Amino acid sequence: MERVELADSLRQGQALIQQLEAESGVTLTECYQCGKCAAGCPVAFAMDYTPRQIIRLLQLGLGEEAIKSHTPWLCASCQACYTRCPREVNLPRLMEAVRQEARRRGVIKEKNVEIFDRAFLDSVKRYGRSHEMGIIIQSNLQSMQPFKDVMLGPPMFFKGKISPLPSKIKDVANVKEIFARARAKRGNKH
Amino acid sequence: MKYAYYPGCSLEATGKEYNQSAKIVARQLGIELWEIPDWSCCGATAAHNADHLLSLALPARNLAIAEKEGLDVAVPCAACFNRLRAVEKEVRESETMRATISEIIGTEYKASNTTRCMLDVMVQGVGLEKIREQVVKPLSGLKLASYYGCLLVRPPDLTAFDDPEDPVLMDNLIEVLGGEAVKWPYKTECCGGSLSTVRKDIGFRLIYEILRRARDAGAEAIVTACPLCLLNLDMRQAQVAAANNDKLNLPIFYFTELMGVAMGYAPKDLGLTTHFVNPVPLLEAKEILRHPATRRETA
Numbered sequence: 001m002e003r004v005e006l007a008d009s010l011r012q013g014q015a016l017i018q019q020l021e022a023e024s025g026v027t028l029t030e031c032y033q034c035g036k037c038a039a040g041c042p043v044a045f046a047m048d049y050t051p052r053q054i055i056r057l058l059q060l061g062l063g064e065e066a067i068k069s070h071t072p073w074l075c076a077s078c079q080a081c082y083t084r085c086p087r088e089v090n091l092p093r094l095m096e097a098v099r100q101e102a103r104r105r106g107v108i109k110e111k112n113v114e115i116f117d118r119a120f121l122d123s124v125k126r127y128g129r130s131h132e133m134g135i136i137i138q139s140n141l142q143s144m145q146p147f148k149d150v151m152l153g154p155p156m157f158f159k160g161k162i163s164p165l166p167s168k169i170k171d172v173a174n175v176k177e178i179f180a181r182a183r184a185k186r187g188n189k190h
Numbered sequence: 191m192k193y194a195y196y197p198g199c200s201l202e203a204t205g206k207e208y209n210q211s212a213k214i215v216a217r218q219l220g221i222e223l224w225e226i227p228d229w230s231c232c233g234a235t236a237a238h239n240a241d242h243l244l245s246l247a248l249p250a251r252n253l254a255i256a257e258k259e260g261l262d263v264a265v266p267c268a269a270c271f272n273r274l275r276a277v278e279k280e281v282r283e284s285e286t287m288r289a290t291i292s293e294i295i296g297t298e299y300k301a302s303n304t305t306r307c308m309l310d311v312m313v314q315g316v317g318l319e320k321i322r323e324q325v326v327k328p329l330s331g332l333k334l335a336s337y338y339g340c341l342l343v344r345p346p347d348l349t350a351f352d353d354p355e356d357p358v359l360m361d362n363l364i365e366v367l368g369g370e371a372v373k374w375p376y377k378t379e380c381c382g383g384s385l386s387t388v389r390k391d392i393g394f395r396l397i398y399e400i401l402r403r404a405r406d407a408g409a410e411a412i413v414t415a416c417p418l419c420l421l422n423l424d425m426r427q428a429q430v431a432a433a434n435n436d437k438l439n440l441p442i443f444y445f446t447e448l449m450g451v452a453m454g455y456a457p458k459d460l461g462l463t464t465h466f467v468n469p470v471p472l473l474e475a476k477e478i479l480r481h482p483a484t485r486r487e488t489a
């Protein structure tokens with residue numbers, strides 16, 4: 001990370017920190033930095049900041065730095081940290097909130113993750129169900145790796161594991177409404 | 191014993207055999223499954239990565255249908271189970287959330303019903319003794335690593351049916367089926383979910399560690415209750431092994447498939463022939479399939 005003027009960033013960063021606390025329901029001061037979360041995180045080896053460090057950044061008011069991190073994009077939401085945290089800090093929810101704010105700002109640190117999630121939700125919106133082949137094809141195409149996993153296609157198809165056509169539910173309209181209403185409500189405290 | 195049944199998207203596609211075997215075994219155990227009509231996707235990880243309210247509303251739509259029918263919900267997929275429980279808990283604990291979710295899904299949802307994962311329904315609902323009575327082809331000599339993964343048992347305030355660090359339900363089930371549950375340290379490690387698609391470098395490492403540790407603990411196969419875990423451990427196994435200059439050849443079973451085998455159903459009827467690592471030779475080598483009477487699925 002670059003050099004930061006701590007006092008200044010503390011002042012400026014407060015709004016963002018409060019927003020992340022509200023969205024995630026996490027009180028940052030609860031964390032006493034024991035590091036148990038980082039020790040058990042299966043993805044920590046690939047993260048630029050460990051889960052504990054993400055919290056530390058936020059405690060220091062350095063939300064901007066956390067938003068630029070790959071960590072929230074790589075979190076698999078496996079719940080190991082939350083399960084083990086002696087202070088019951090809901091880190092997966094916090095990661096979620098940081099990632100959502102990063103997305104709102106257009107800071108996409110893991111392009112493939114974003115493409116996959118979008119393809120998944122598009123499928124749910126369109127069919128009411130997720131359609132694995134559609135998602136894999138769509139995300140591979142958009143990530144410019146159209147042939148990635150292509151070898152897995154034919155055997156899966158052969159084994160009847162992926163269907164050429166998605167199954168569509170009858171009341172897709174209801175699912176579309178759910179997307180629209182959830183979106184309209186976002187921003188409300190919850 | 192009657193439940194609303196929520197199969198979830200994976201069980202219609204890559205997890206077909208989980209659906210097949212769960213239905214067969216449920217019937218054998220006298221569990222009546224009423225499939226939620228016109229059920230929709232629970233939103234999985236993608237929804238809660240995107241929007242918290244959406245991630246609660248999508249599963250709630252399905253739970254509301256079951257609630258109107260006055261039924262608790264049985265769900266095989268560990269990931270769906272986790273999402274369904276998440277909304278159940280939030281709605282039950284907050285009047286505001288109940289109102290918000292009901293408004294978003296366009297119908298009342300009070301969370302008066304409960305969601306249980308299929309493992310819990312069978313092992314604790316029906317009970318091990320009843321299951322034991324149905325065993326005609328014991329899994330004798332079969333060494334199995336029970337793999338719970340993350341979302342089935344965590345976080346405990348959501349899942350609440352087994353120990354989050356050292357769960358035992360599947361191990362107990364294996365013993366009742368006549369197999370041997372090996373002790374191993376990766377029972378509840380995460381397989382990385384979609385990381386094997388979006389960040390192969392990370393996903394493959396997680397998968398390899400799980401497979402390797404199961405083998406090193408002496409397991410001849412792994413048992414799971416999650417279609418995402420099975421997809422990663424089975425479909426990706428050849429790629430993962432090759433990337434690590436290793437040979438693994440570890441069959442991956444759904445617990446319902448092994449129950450079906452022990453209850454005498456034919457591997458084909460249970461969907462075992464659709465796995466990437468063919469588990470049938472192992473069952474044959476152990477002479478598990480050799481016992482008399484094979485039940486045939488006729489429904």
Ligand code: SF4
Nearest residue numbers: 031033034035037085
């Ligand atoms: S385990 Fe909990 S208290 Fe310890 S560092 Fe992580 S979040 Fe903080």
Ligand code: SF4
Nearest residue numbers: 041075076078079081
């Ligand atoms: S939930 Fe995320 S941060 Fe926590 S242990 Fe799992 S991968 Fe790591």
